[in-house]
Amino acid sequence: MVRPDSEKMYWKGGIVMSRRKALIAVLVLTVGLSFFSAYAATNPAVSINNQLVQFTTSSGTPFIDAAGRTQVPFRLTLEKFGAVVTWNSQTRTATAVKDGVTVRVPIGKNYIYRNTEIIYNDTAALIKDSRTYLPIRVVLEAFGASVNWNSNLNRVEILTGVQPPVIAPVLVGGYFDIKDLSRGLIHVTYSDGGKIKIIIEKGTAKYTYDLNSAGQRESFPLQLGDGSYKIGLYKNISGTSYSLVTSRSFDVKISNANDVYLTSIQTINWNVDSKAVAKAIDLTKGTQNVAEKARILWDFMVKNNSYDYTKAATVTSGYVPVVDRTLEERKGICYDFSALYAAMLRSQGTPAKLIKGYAPKYASGYHAWNEVYDASQGKWLVVDTTYDLQIYIRDKSVTMVKNSTEFSKLYEY
Template identity: 45%
Template structure:
């Protein structure tokens, strides 16, 4: 009896132990199953944070403290950090105006020296047929006293200018060396008969012209005046109180186109070889295009404004024509002025521009 009770108690103890183990290990397994997802989530969260950090670096680059010689991240290895330029303070060769679009700069030659005062050359009496004493000032002087008419030819490189020489002249006459510095060939011809001439003298001269603008201030054959001529005195009066070259030009131009009318009869009768006498043109109050251009050049040159007398063609005027180019020293540029055309516009009560476009003029010769 006692033995049966012992066996029953043992069996009950076994069952209880089995149930306890089952409970304990069953809960442990459940707890372990819960730990795995937590670790995975933490690993996933860590990976996401790292990925997010990488993604953030791709868009929000932190300021670099590299030197100007150190390559920037993500750039070509030869690229360097650009130097900063202040827009509020001028930097040599770097500042760009924000009011105008940037344009390609073209290198320009230094501005010629301002010829504000006429650099007149005094012509000394000479027995030489061709006097090159003033060549360095851009002049050659001819003393032609032949009994027959003559010609003067001035050549440099492939360009040549030909002038008329008048028989029985007793005056020294100046001619320009307007082709710049270099070697000139000067030939004087004497008429024989018909179209035949003989060479009376030939000279070679090396001209080193230090002030090219002064060539267009001289008193020459085609632009010839005297200090006491009425238009020259008028020019001196007109420029009083004028501060700029353009103001002086406008004053003289206005006086010429108001005082001189176009002379159609003279145009029909003028002979070959005609050269204007500016004092006479002013006194007559009329003239042709050659007269306008010579008068303008004389008045402007006498007041220190370098001026060219130009010959060629323009669609504004029928036939061979003459006009002027004037150098505005304070602006550093040449401008085209056409008194003949403007005088007719003024007479017709029509507007006109003082400066003319170069596209409307075909220059053949300039003096």
């Protein structure tokens, strides 16, 4: 009896198979290989000094995040690296210590800390399936490790002891560190004494700042968008006269325009050890909603601070707010409150601007307020904590968001 064509017999490894079974076998093999390839593509391996790190379901396994960066289980990876690791559930921060270097990795933030230095990144640590994952390259390079991607083996390869554990500045002209230009930030250090000013220009726009001359690095925003910036240092020679020390031009291409308003700068100066940051973390620990965080921090500002009329009458030109001092004293002027609110927001991953200008309905004379980015609406919202904290005393119904047409900005930071 002749079988139907679909049931013809085939040999496979010495076993007689029907065409139907052969097709099923091929399909199973194809699906299996596809699954394996997909798994390999999203679950890279990790080696440290040529030794594979053995991940398990209980430790968690590496994966590629939406930014194309490799995320690895925090504890297992860093312990295999030789670091002492801890987890702070209150601040949601992973900490690793090795060879005198402390790296702190806050969950959900686009930066890490190496000791007290902020290092910006294009992705963030996260919690997945109740496990903490961190972006491996930026964290281990902060310890001085070499981190490379082997595409042939689908593996992150880490070598220790190949370079000093330091994120070196990219110095130009001896004064300018340009390693964060793509984030709209330039760092400047001057140590030759005297009264120094820095002027940042782009087109017809100009921003002038006082610069310390004792060798303390300060950071300034490049918030005027992509293009050519001219940055000059000037030293006082007598009275109001200044002479040029040096000037450089830089072509700037900012990766994300809002990144500028997430950084620590001279006028909004914060770091991992700032009391303002700790307070922001404590106040917002119950929510991951960005808009809710902004409202919680606004509520704190309005209900716990008072306007300092004496300071307002005596403040001198060149004054720069200190956010931790404002937090501690619970009083200040508009410049203090807008700097503190911006620092708290930025530290929690919300873009925030400090604005200077005029708002006759809300303040007499020169004024400072904030703009907060609402990602859900794709727009900046005007917030004036200084006005609100004064009004709240007699009117508890004061609202956070103001009408932008009632504010006239001259400068934004």
